[in-house]
Amino acid sequence: MRIPCFLSISAFFISFIPALSQDLKLDKNTKYALSKVDTARIKRDITYLSDDKLKGRLPGKEGYQMAVDYVVEQFKQTGLIPSGDNGTFLQKLILRKATVNTSLSSAILKDKNGNQDTLVIGKEITLFPNALQNKVLAEAPLVFAGYGIDVPGKYSDYDGIDVKGKIVVVLSGAPKSLQLPSSIQAHFGNPAAKMRIAAAKGAIGIIMSTDTPGPASTLGSGVTLAMDTARTSAIGRNSIGKLQLSARVPYSELARIFMNSKKNLKQVLAILEQGKSSSFEFPLSILVQYSSAYKDMESYNVIAKIEGTDKKLKNEYVIHTAHLDHLGIAQPIKGDSIYNGAHDNASGVACLLEIARTYKKTGVKPRRSILIVMTTAEEMGLLGSAYFAAYPTVPKSQIVADINTDMPTLIAPLLSVAPLGAEHSGLDKSVDFACAQLGIEKQKDPMPEEARFVRSDQYSFVLEGIPALHIKYGTKTMDPSFDLVKFTKQWRDANYHKPSDEITNSFDFNAAKKYVQLNFLISYSIAQTTNRPKWNAGDFFGTVVE
Incomplete structure (x- = not known):
């Protein structure tokens, strides 16, 4: 599927627009880091994770283990600190x-x-x-x-x-x-x-x-x-x-x-x-x-840390999550039975790997620590994230926020976003800050009937009392007459949870770069701000935990 030519636009970066606080500014290392986000690496990661040889990354199968091994190797190459069980990158759980x-x-x-x-x-x-x-x-x-x-x-x-x-x-x-x-x-x-x-x-x-x-x-x-x-x-x-x-x-x-x-x-x-x-x-x-x-079968979340630099705040954690699994081999459609999951969610995993590199390889120094958590069994009911949120490998009280990435749908220029869940807490200010830096418009959920807020891993953290959000695409286009919501829905109907979700299907890698920059800036603003995000006064989700 081709994107109409009038949607083409290069990602751009605005150096500084104050939005979160008067104190938070982007130093030269951070600006440099944002400029070095590499679409070639993002494409490479998606290509590997959605290759037929991984057979759809179904937990408990060889293909999922290949995905785990790949992520672990990328964590090692990036120089991240293991933050799973017993000094490893892995957190084991049982899927029953x-x-x-x-x-x-x-x-x-x-x-x-x-x-x-x-x-x-x-x-x-x-x-x-x-x-x-x-x-x-x-x-x-x-x-x-x-x-x-x-x-x-x-x-x-x-x-x-x-x-x-x-x-x-x-x-x-x-x-x-x-x-x-x-x-x-x-x-x-x-x-x-x-x-x-x-x-x-x-x-x-x-x-x-x-x-x-x-x-x-x-x-x-x-x-x-x-x-x-x-x-x-x-x-x-x-x-x-x-x-x-x-x-x-x-x-x-x-x-x-x-x-x-x-x-x-x-x-x-x-x-x-x-x-x-x-x-x-x-x-x-x-x-x-x-x-x-x-x-019963064993499966794994894959977890790594970028240690903060502040003597006190480094013991608090901002989490990035993306699910590593997909649907495996299932009902053939047009002769293809491998559900590769390139958009869902190899693209999300690739974005998090690039966020980790952006932090680690370019001299950015977050005050709070950053956890990169690749979860298992999201497609089975948010199980890996539910397990991690209930039994985190760091003190639960020290987790300040979760920023989830699931099927960012990188098929058109990223001109606006809908930060699902951000409106319930101080995370909304961090989204404002990040959007201002990149010239991205913040919008309300354009598809509330889809109940997307409870359908991805951020919901597991909300149920544990941890502020969380999920950045989804918005509705803005260069041509106001073009209905991006309708276009995206047609694309999803044709490809979501189908074998056609492959690396060759409609990726806009400039949008991927901008998506990485945006999510990086959200976690960066949380990591740099002394006060941790809180639920809004009287907010329902601030009291939902039993």
């Missing part, structure tokens, strides 16, 4: 694939009169496996809890109901009528958030359904989670945590449950869409028993 044995599972609805209705596993109800408890038997009353959300001081589906020891039935997504910011809307629409809230309210299980007719979801028949090496905790957005049961039912089954409640489903949905809660206890209970089987 858990599946439900449907032949040993059952689900039975019971009413107040003792009548029973057996649900067909995989059709009328789909179960999430339990990664820690091999066999589960759960029986409890059912309670309808709307969308299963709880916005402190604004709205709660749990007002007026007692769910302790019960199983909640909730809807997927979040009501638009609440007019929540896109990042918070995405958070509450995430099933992991619904499970966390249900558990915090004392429920023992959760059953999710859609609010519109459609086919049954197949999610739940198998999930992969990150385990600690002792296998005593399971981490990941599909982890049911403290709950005994997590399941899904199709809309048709939800409607059937409502028929026994003397409540009208459509009327309840209409009330919810008005931004009003409509929760109640069903005159039903459910008995579920199921068995989970496990398959």
Whole structure:
């Protein structure tokens, strides 16, 4: 795919525009470092990591190990300090694939009169496996809890109901009528958030359904989670945590449950869409028993440090993350079955390698230390980042921010960006500073309906209380009549998570250079500023950690 010629523009650099503080200026070493960002090296790294011989970098396979070895070698050549386990560049974790044995599972609805209705596993109800408890038997009353959300001081589906020891039935997504910011809307629409809230309210299980007719979801028949090496905790957005049961039912089954409640489903949905809660206890209970089987494999995050120069601040860390994995070999499309992941996310890894070189090779002296973290199993549910954020190789209290890079989509000149999540904390000032240096326009998320804030590794850090952001492309072009969002969407529809995501597909390496410069300047401004970034006063994500 060719980019229209009127989009061509060279990357440029504005020497100094104060935006973060009156004290922060770019010295000659830093300006020199920015000028030395090398598109040839970026292209070389992407080319290797997306080569067919790596077979799509699937964790647990030889191709992923080749990617790990390549990154380790680049870290060594750059002169970075190992910051993984036991003086190495690697942090080991266990990836556990858990599946439900449907032949040993059952689900039975019971009413107040003792009548029973057996649900067909995989059709009328789909179960999430339990990664820690091999066999589960759960029986409890059912309670309808709307969308299963709880916005402190604004709205709660749990007002007026007692769910302790019960199983909640909730809807997927979040009501638009609440007019929540896109990042918070995405958070509450995430099933992991619904499970966390249900558990915090004392429920023992959760059953999710859609609010519109459609086919049954197949999610739940198998999930992969990150385990600690002792296998005593399971981490990941599909982890049911403290709950005994997590399941899904199709809309048709939800409607059937409502028929026994003397409540009208459509009327309840209409009330919810008005931004009003409509929760109640069903005159039903459910008995579920199921068995989970496990398959474990080792995988690795790859971690290196650029040590800070300030006697005190060097013990604090600004983190750059990018996921190293992709989808491996899968369903052939047009005869190609290798999902190379050049844009997703070999390009992100290449950008971080170049950021590391920019710090290390050109005399830049950050006051805080910088960690470069290449994560595993992002495509399996943000597992590598969730593991690192929960069990970091540096003190968690000393991590001040995460700057994530995932599929920067380098297919057009980078004239504007949407810093997902930055608006919740002082990181927004660092973005302002970096954008001002490069003449880049900062915009709001142009696609809030995509819920991108919860779909990449920065979300793992947010859930641990660490300010984080993810820089995505904006909408600005040289020709205002050209719809870059539409163009990018068409490109993504054709190439995202497909074998056609290869090095030969539409790279703009001037945009890559500018992207590296921008993300470098964001971390540099954080590293140089004495006060660490804080959540904005009263911000939701500043209090989201349990």
